[in-house]
Amino acid sequence: xxxxxxxxxxxxxxxxxxxxxxxxxxxxxxxxxxxxxxxxxxxxxxxxxxxxxxxxxxxxxxxxxxxxxxxxxxxxxxxxxxxxxxxxxxxxxxxxxxxxxxxxxxxxxxxxxxxxxxxxxxxxxxxxxxxxxxxxxxxxxxxxxxxxxxxxxxxxxxxxxxxxxxxxxxxxxxxxxxxxxxxxxxxxxxxxxxxxxxxxxxxxxxxxxxxxxxxxxxxxxxxxxxxxxxxxxxxxxxxxxxxxxxxxxxxxxxxxxxxxxxxxxxxxxxxxxxxxxxxxxxxxxxxxxxxxxxxxxxxxxxxxxxxxxxxxxxxxxxxxxxx
Amino acid sequence: xxxxxxxxxxxxxxxxxxxxxxxxxxxxxxxxxxxxxxxxxxxxxxxxxxxxxxxxxxxxxxxxxxxxxxxxxxxxxxxxxxxxxxxxxxxxxxxxxxxxxxxxxxxxxxxxxxxxxxxxxxxxxxxxxxxxxxxxxxxxxxxxxxxxxxxxxxxxxxxxxxxxxxxxxxxxxxxxxxxxxxxxxxxxxxxxxxxxxxxxxxxxxxxxxxxxxxxxxxxxxxxxxxxxxxxxxxxxxxxxxxxxxxxxxxxxxxxxxxxxxxxxxxxxxxxxxxxxxxxxxxxxxxxxxxxxxxxxxxxxxxxxxxxxxxxxxxxxxxxxxxxxxxxxxxxxxxxxxxxxxxxxxxxxxxxxxxxxxxxxxxxxxxxxxxxxxxx
Numbered sequence: 001x002x003x004x005x006x007x008x009x010x011x012x013x014x015x016x017x018x019x020x021x022x023x024x025x026x027x028x029x030x031x032x033x034x035x036x037x038x039x040x041x042x043x044x045x046x047x048x049x050x051x052x053x054x055x056x057x058x059x060x061x062x063x064x065x066x067x068x069x070x071x072x073x074x075x076x077x078x079x080x081x082x083x084x085x086x087x088x089x090x091x092x093x094x095x096x097x098x099x100x101x102x103x104x105x106x107x108x109x110x111x112x113x114x115x116x117x118x119x120x121x122x123x124x125x126x127x128x129x130x131x132x133x134x135x136x137x138x139x140x141x142x143x144x145x146x147x148x149x150x151x152x153x154x155x156x157x158x159x160x161x162x163x164x165x166x167x168x169x170x171x172x173x174x175x176x177x178x179x180x181x182x183x184x185x186x187x188x189x190x191x192x193x194x195x196x197x198x199x200x201x202x203x204x205x206x207x208x209x210x211x212x213x214x215x216x217x218x219x220x221x222x223x224x225x226x227x228x229x230x231x232x233x234x235x236x237x238x239x240x241x242x243x244x245x246x247x248x249x250x251x252x253x254x255x256x257x258x259x260x261x262x263x264x265x266x267x268x269x270x271x272x273x274x275x276x277x278x279x280x281x282x283x284x285x286x287x288x289x290x291x292x293x294x295x296x297x298x299x300x301x302x303x304x305x306x307x308x309x310x311x312x313x314x315x316x317x318x319x320x321x322x323x
Numbered sequence: 324x325x326x327x328x329x330x331x332x333x334x335x336x337x338x339x340x341x342x343x344x345x346x347x348x349x350x351x352x353x354x355x356x357x358x359x360x361x362x363x364x365x366x367x368x369x370x371x372x373x374x375x376x377x378x379x380x381x382x383x384x385x386x387x388x389x390x391x392x393x394x395x396x397x398x399x400x401x402x403x404x405x406x407x408x409x410x411x412x413x414x415x416x417x418x419x420x421x422x423x424x425x426x427x428x429x430x431x432x433x434x435x436x437x438x439x440x441x442x443x444x445x446x447x448x449x450x451x452x453x454x455x456x457x458x459x460x461x462x463x464x465x466x467x468x469x470x471x472x473x474x475x476x477x478x479x480x481x482x483x484x485x486x487x488x489x490x491x492x493x494x495x496x497x498x499x500x501x502x503x504x505x506x507x508x509x510x511x512x513x514x515x516x517x518x519x520x521x522x523x524x525x526x527x528x529x530x531x532x533x534x535x536x537x538x539x540x541x542x543x544x545x546x547x548x549x550x551x552x553x554x555x556x557x558x559x560x561x562x563x564x565x566x567x568x569x570x571x572x573x574x575x576x577x578x579x580x581x582x583x584x585x586x587x588x589x590x591x592x593x594x595x596x597x598x599x600x601x602x603x604x605x606x607x608x609x610x611x612x613x614x615x616x617x618x619x620x621x622x623x624x625x626x627x628x629x630x631x632x633x634x635x636x637x638x639x640x641x642x643x644x645x646x647x648x649x650x651x652x653x654x655x656x657x658x659x660x661x662x663x664x665x666x667x668x669x670x671x672x673x674x675x676x677x678x679x680x681x682x683x684x685x686x687x688x689x690x691x692x693x694x695x696x697x698x
Contacts, residue, residue: 001327004622009324023582069324202694216474225696226689233635234612240324250325259608314604
């Protein structure tokens with residue numbers, strides 16, 4: 001058991017991080033928010049060519065033939081950089097398509113010809129009319145064609161929220177394994193949000209002066225920053241352990257993934273909220289990025305559906321001994 | 324990142340087999356000589372079976388294996404419901420490792436075997452009534468007279484002090500205001516004339532705590548670990564060890580404690596309360612993370628005992644111990660008024676956020692050393 005990523009495992013994530021900082025900075029996203037699409041077809045195609053949607057797809061079907069480890073490390077960067085668009089649901093849909101043996105659909109997903117939003121009940125996350133939408137439960141993962149998608153106000157300005165109606169079913173698989181994968185990748189995104197909030201707070205606490213000294217010298221602020229770091233460390237450790245358990249097919253993989261999701265969710269919700277407090281007045285303004293991370297955390301949480309899905313796994317019996 | 328190797332799995336299997344045949348079936352006596360003898364006998368049995376000091380170098384009687392195997396062994400101890408190190412904890416945890424890191428060859432040869440086979444019980448003498456979180460202000464004084472140190476003063480909060488024969492003691496050899504620059508770490512035989520060990524009863528009903536008085540206690544200079552005046556750096560390695568792999572056994576036990584409480588809650592019907600079940604689910608996630616952090620601590624590129632990431636792990640698991648115990652009290656309902664193993668544990672766990680540096684000091688250290696926030 002080793003929970004330190006190798007440099008090969010980090011390769012994809014590192015290059016994605018570099019690309020996002022240079023090409024999709026938050027300032028650029030802010031400009032797009034004033035009308036216009038956050039992720040146009042050209043950008044989506046570019047992401048496809050960079051392998052965003054096909055990290056774990058077999059080489060024979062146009063993918064990179066890597067695994068969940070490389071994939072979750074990449075999703076951490078999506079969270080850290082607040083990457084927009086339905087990347088997570090499209091990656092899960094690609095996995096579904098591979099599992100369902102829908103080779104033609106897989107090819108279209110891999111090269112970015114289709115993007116797939118997420119549906120939770122009647123609510124669509126980054127759903128495109130006429131496009132595909134994924135819904136997930138322990139029972140089934142289902143891909144459907146979108147019949148209509150009526151925009152509704154979104155708490156997160158970087159996520160397009162809709163009331164969605166679906167038409168024909170396109171593909172279906174048993175849900176548990178795909179949902180477990182969703183938990184791992186969502187936990188990675190949430191951890192990324194929590195880590196950025198922690199870095200913002202720590203950076204600000206070092207430079208913001210009051211009473212003639214940096215506010216980071218006051219224990220009230222310093223201890224909050226220490227707690228932010230601890231939450232990230234705890235969630236990151238569990239996420240790594242869970243990703244290894246899922247990759248290796250351990251019998252406890254589902255409860256490990258559920259724990260990773262719960263801890264990452266706690267870290268993201270708490271860190272993005274306390275980050276506002278640490279920044280004071282400026283943190284409350286629309287101008288500051290702290291609010292975007294706060295809103296993304298709640299939006300990602302909502303996209304998971306009922307917490308009962310993973311908390312029921314967490315309170316199930318078993319776990320008599322370590323394996 | 325990768326899964327357990329087949330060699331690691333094989334090690335776990337043989338550990339499990341040995342434990343199944345050797346873990347004492349009789350209950351551990353609550354206190355006194357019987358308790359001490361129980362703890363010592365269990366350590367002795369592990370030592371004779373070749374299971375003591377998994378990651379200790381072979382030259383000191385250990386197995387010379389990896390930290391990963393040490394963690395697996397700790398997990399299997401927990402799985403098997405084996406007794407904790409208890410009276411031997413200070414020696415097997417921080418003192419033994421401090422001697423390995425900072426002691427002379429002579430000191431290692433003289434003391435490590437007795438620590439590992441359980442024949443010599445150790446305690447630590449750091450805190451004083453006026454030097455708690457501000458450890459560097461300690462006042463217990465030692466003068467060099469010929470080839471001896473002459474010690475005067477007192478120490479408090481020495482865990483298992485009433486049972487110990489040896490002590491790792493931090494004293495002031497420099498001027499009174501020299502703070503961390505004037506300290507010395509020294510080995511003291513508690514049978515030396517002038518030493519007076521007095522038990523301090525604690526809120527959990529135990530008398531495992533002690534204050535120790537030193538009245539012209541003469542200790543050979545050969546007992547100084549490191550150099551005179553360099554005790555602070557030796558003490559820092561001791562304190563770092565308190566956050567390192569050596570203490571993983573009690574951290575890993577949290578998960579089993581929680582699973583036992585679930586059984587208690589199911590038997591009493593408390594688990595039918597959705598709020599209790601929800602709290603259990605949350606604690607399950609938290610205790611699983613303890614195991615993940617244990618393996619992360621011994622993963623490649625991690626600095627082991629002195630790794631700063633150990634700080635966050637320690638802070639978190641110490642506070643989690645209290646959350647698990649508090650959950651136990653909730654599960655007990657009105658039976659919480661009764662003194663039993665869970666109420667004892669709840670009381671005992673109040674020390675988790677005090678011993679080895681309070682959680683407040685731990686947060687300062689994380690903020691200042693890891694996050695580089697100003698002091």
